[in-house]
Amino acid sequence: xxxxxxxxxLLLLCASLIQAQDIxxxxxxxxxxxxxxxxxxxxxxxxxxxxxxxxxxxxLIRLMRxxxxxxxxxxxxxxxxxxxxxxxxxxxxxxxxxxxxxxxxKLAGATTGIVNGQAAFIYQHHSLTxxxxxxxxxxxxxxxxxxxxxxxGKHGKRALKLYNQQYE
Numbered sequence: 001x002x003x004x005x006x007x008x009x010l011l012l013l014c015a016s017l018i019q020a021q022d023i024x025x026x027x028x029x030x031x032x033x034x035x036x037x038x039x040x041x042x043x044x045x046x047x048x049x050x051x052x053x054x055x056x057x058x059x060l061i062r063l064m065r066x067x068x069x070x071x072x073x074x075x076x077x078x079x080x081x082x083x084x085x086x087x088x089x090x091x092x093x094x095x096x097x098x099x100x101x102x103x104x105x106k107l108a109g110a111t112t113g114i115v116n117g118q119a120a121f122i123y124q125h126h127s128l129t130x131x132x133x134x135x136x137x138x139x140x141x142x143x144x145x146x147x148x149x150x151x152x153g154k155h156g157k158r159a160l161k162l163y164n165q166q167y168e
Contacts, residue, residue, distance in 0.1 A: 086145035
């Protein structure tokens with residue numbers, strides 16, 4: 001009976017040592033890889049999972065299904081929406097600044113007349129304050145758009161990193 005217990009305990013010890021030596025390998029077929037292609041104006045990215053090309057939408061669906069990366073994808077989408085809103089606001093404010101400047105500049109109300117017996121141009125005094133305000137708003141919105149665009153990229157990279165960490 002004593003040898004049976006010793007043999008059983010030795011076999012259990014060997015089995016536990018073998019189990020401890022088992023290394024879990026990453027599943028390279030599930031890691032999302034980004035491959036840049038093209039040059040200059042015609043550059044873009046390809047997405048591969050397991051060496052097979054995937055569409056951007058398929059990768060986005062995978063990222064949204066994985067719980068830790070889903071909030072990052074959501075934040076990236078929100079930042080992209082605000083980027084578009086900021087760019088549109090900057091374009092509108094810039095257009096308004098140009099219109100205000102063109103209507104209120106020195107030459108907008110110039111008329112001819114006689115001053116001290118001489119023919120001369122008479123310039124009316126206009127305020128450019130509204131043009132300056134619109135220019136400031138356009139600059140602020142443009143800065144906001146670039147900041148949101150950078151933040152969207154950071155959140156997208158973080159979502160991809162979180163997704164790929166589960167397989168490392």
